[in-house]
Amino acid sequence: MIPDRATVEKIEYQLRKIAFLLRRQGRRILTRFDLTPPQFDALQFLIYHDGLTMGELTQRLYLASSTVTDLIQRMEKGELVKRVRDPRDRRVVRLYVQPRAHEVLEAVLEERRRFLARVLGELSPEVVGMLEASLEKLHDQMGAALEKEEERQP
Amino acid sequence: MIPDRATVEKIEYQLRKIAFLLRRQGRRILTRFDLTPPQFDALQFLIYHDGLTMGELTQRLYLASSTVTDLIQRMEKGELVKRVRDPRDRRVVRLYVQPRAHEVLEAVLEERRRFLARVLGELSPEVVGMLEASLEKLHDQMGAALEKEEERQP
Numbered sequence: 535m536i537p538d539r540a541t542v543e544k545i546e547y548q549l550r551k552i553a554f555l556l557r558r559q560g561r562r563i564l565t566r567f568d569l570t571p572p573q574f575d576a577l578q579f580l581i582y583h584d585g586l587t588m589g590e591l592t593q594r595l596y597l598a599s600s601t602v603t604d605l606i607q608r609m610e611k612g613e614l615v616k617r618v619r620d621p622r623d624r625r626v627v628r629l630y631v632q633p634r635a636h637e638v639l640e641a642v643l644e645e646r647r648r649f650l651a652r653v654l655g656e657l658s659p660e661v662v663g664m665l666e667a668s669l670e671k672l673h674d675q676m677g678a679a680l681e682k683e684e685e686r687q688p
Numbered sequence: 689m690i691p692d693r694a695t696v697e698k699i700e701y702q703l704r705k706i707a708f709l710l711r712r713q714g715r716r717i718l719t720r721f722d723l724t725p726p727q728f729d730a731l732q733f734l735i736y737h738d739g740l741t742m743g744e745l746t747q748r749l750y751l752a753s754s755t756v757t758d759l760i761q762r763m764e765k766g767e768l769v770k771r772v773r774d775p776r777d778r779r780v781v782r783l784y785v786q787p788r789a790h791e792v793l794e795a796v797l798e799e800r801r802r803f804l805a806r807v808l809g810e811l812s813p814e815v816v817g818m819l820e821a822s823l824e825k826l827h828d829q830m831g832a833a834l835e836k837e838e839e840r841q842p
Contacts, residue, residue: 543801546800550710551827551831564750571750596715596718596719596724596725651691654699655690655691664821664822665823666695669819670702683713
């Protein structure tokens with residue numbers, strides 16, 4: 535059953551604002567590691583898909599190819615990733631994360647958990663319980679719906 | 689009362705994944721409007737803060753100044769923003785959104801609501817009710833906590 539429009543609008547708005555605040559808070563943390571938000575997006579992609587080619591990363595991030603080249607150069611200087619020519623096809627450059635990438639991701643997430651713990655601590659246990667019970671269901675359903683859309687029109 | 693670590697980790701994980709999926713879905717929509725995600729971030733900032741200077745936007749987005757210059761040039765070509773020299777101080781360039789910016793934002797949000805309506809339609813009314821009741825409280829509390837942090841160490 536599709537909920538009424540006011541409910542959809544309200545939940546869309548709240549999710550957008552929460553994502554926006556988390557990004558804003560994240561940006562503050564990232565500056566400590568001398569990272570920009572697109573670099574952090576790229577870092578997360580690469581951690582989950584190690585060995586991605588430059589072309590694949592560009593496609594995944596929906597950014598201009600020159601932007602991604604620039605971004606990866608800076609990340610290589612920061613010892614987060616390494617560019618390696620594919621031995622089977624020398625035209626292909628693959629990206630591999632360095633140990634420091636995992637350290638940075640963990641530090642950023644830990645800082646985020648600390649922030650969230652403080653926020654949740656101000657809410658009633660009942661509200662925290664509702665979040666715990668409903669966000670997982672929303673996430674699962676959203677993942678399934680997005681996969682269906684991407685199958686239909688990739 | 690601070691919730692236990694497992695609860696914090698779980699809620700942090702779910703929120704991060706939901707934000708990630710919404711961004712992934714958003715990117716698919718943005719390509720239709722020939723926009724990249726950082727351009728869309730900038731667009732949202734400018735709609736809410738019309739007349740921002742280039743310097744202020746760069747600071748808000750935590751991006752390199754050259755990246756923002758490039759991004760704004762493309763958005764000017766796409767008739768989303770206009771660069772105007774401040775008549776009181778000719779060294780300052782201010783950014784003003786064009787009518788097309790509002791059209792694009794509305795179209796992107798409408799597409800997102802359509803997607804979310806489909807997702808929520810697959811959940812039980814009880815879960816939708818929990819989301820409606822808890823997300824607003826989380827958002828309010830998060831905004832307050834972030835403001836406090838930014839006051840302490842801007």
